[in-house]
Amino acid sequence: MASDKPSPYLVDAVKASASRFKETKNALEARQKELDALRAELETQRVEMDRQAERLRTEREDFQKEKEQVNAGRTSIDHDLATVRMDRERFAGEEKRVQDWARTLNEREKSIKENEDRAKRLDLELSSHLKDSESKIQSLVEREELAAQRERALADTIERLVGMERGVADRDKKLAKREEELIKLQNERLHALEGREREMLKISEEMYARQKESAAQHESFVELQEVFRQELTRLASERERLAGKEKSLVEAEKYLAAALEASGIEIETPPEIEVKAPPPPPTSEPRAPKPPMAAPTPPSRPSESFRDEIFEEEHVESRPKVSRADALERMTRALETAKKARDLGRNVSEIRKVLKQARAAFESGDYDTASRLAEEILRELEAIQLAR
Template sequence: MPSDKQSPLLLDAVKASASKFKEQKDALEARAKELDALKAQVDAEQAQLDKRAAKIEADLNAFSRDKEDVQAERTAIDRDVAGVRAEREKVSAEEKRLQDWARALNDREKAMKDAEDRIRRLEQEFTGQIRESEGKLQALIEREELVAQRERSLAQMIDRFSTMEQGIVQRERTLAKREEELIRLQNDRLSALEAREKELLKITEDMHARQRDSIQQYESFMNLQGTVRDELIHLAAEREKLATKEKSLLEAEKYLAAALEASGIEFSVETSTPPVVEMKPAVPAAPPPSVPPPKPPEPADEEEFAPVVDSKQKVSKADALDRMTRALETAKKARDQGRNVSDIRKSLKLARGAFEAGDYENAGRLADEILRELDAIIMSK
């Protein structure tokens, strides 16, 4: 701010003016002391002049007394002129002495007049000096009044500057507070930035850990893919074995159908063989730059695993077919022996329906019941 920049200059100017004022004040005090000394000297000289004037007045008084005496003597002389004339010869010497004395008196009068003139001149000079000193004193008084006015104005200016200085101090305090607030805000921002940096470091560490985990998962997925490929190859071999078993089961079904037709029960045999899926080993793909999540199994794999799940039921298709063929053979034996097998035919139809529906467990259970009934019939005979 310009006012803040100019404040030191104003303070320097005030200090310079105050120092100048102090110097002027010291000079005025020295001049006042000199004037006091001069006044004391003038007073001393005036006292001396007063003494001289008193002495001159005393001399004048003495001279006046002498003059009166002289006049009295003159009157006496005038009165005694007649006697003196008579005694002139006698008094000639005295007259000469009186003339000398008169001359001396005249000289003394002249000296007194000169002294009076000198005293007048001295009085005039002293009065002039006194007037000059009074004028100087008046000028000094006026100067002192001006100095007092200047002191008052300087005091007012100093008060103003003090108020300005207080305002500047308050501004400096407010600026210091603002600086402290800015420093606190900067510290808060730095702490927040440090916290964010720490969070970013934690996030990067978590990302690296996740990346390592994803790499491990990808490696485990590749291992799992290899094991799945091996299992698929094994399942393909098992499927080939199952295909051969299916062929044998179809032959058994044909035989069972022929036997049922011979016994009067209709039985349709599916001659279509299940499609053999060629199992191709999966080629492992190259690892991508960013590790992808493991893919879900494709529906084709589910279709491939479906026969395996069917083969892992409690009663397999071959077992159910075997039980039904045994039940059919025992029913033929019972019929040949003249037994009533109409109820058994109903049970065989139910077992056939369950077999065609794929419920091999129910079909096997019905076949077992038929076998138990036929065994009971045969044993009762």
């Protein structure tokens, strides 16, 4: 029947499981074979290991025997080394003893040499001391001889001193007499000096009075000097002012000359006037009062009046009727008007002559005539202009 047939899926699964089982069985068989081979190899290796263990046991026993022999040899070597060390220590002690003996011998030799040197030095010192003592004994003998000679000389000098004392006593007596005479002379001189001192006191009082008078005179002289100094300073200021005016006038003259030259009027230019600065006033400081014999006497009244007259004359001379600046100003105005007239065609030959005269008067210091001529020129020119 169709329902009794197995399904194909189950058949395939059974086949697959059977094939898998076969494969696993084959793999297990191959693994079993490998395990058998490994087991055989392990057996062979175990046998070899047993053999090696026996060999090692035998070798260990041999090594133990050799070790015992080595230990016995080492103990014998240690014993020999100990004996060698003892011998070395004994030899070292003997060497130290020998060195100590050598040192002691060297020290003894040095001490012997030093003792010999000391003995030589002592011999030399003793010989030098003996020589010194002999020389000292000789010097003592010589000194005793010199002392004896000096004692003799002292006895002679004592005798001389006794004679000199007698002479001194005589001189003292003479000096006492002279002192008495000198005391008398001193008393006389003292009386004379007292009289002279009195005279000097009188003279000093007179000199003091004269000094007072000279001091008063000096004070008056100082006051006069102050007055004179003030006057000098005032004069210096006046001179400076006049110098400034002169400078301005010189500049105006230069301007006038230039204007005349420009206008064609030939006028000789005067030489330039050098305006010097006024000298500074002398500074006279009041001096200390001199001794009474050299004290200056006060100035007299006529000198003061003469000084006042000089100052008055200077004031009068320094104040002219027409000043220089005014005259110069009028001349410049006349010159300008003459220029204008010339430009207008006027004949200015006469005016030129008058201007020359005014210039000459100005240069000579006659400012009145110069200003008068300038005014005449101005009046004439003004009259001409009015006539036109």
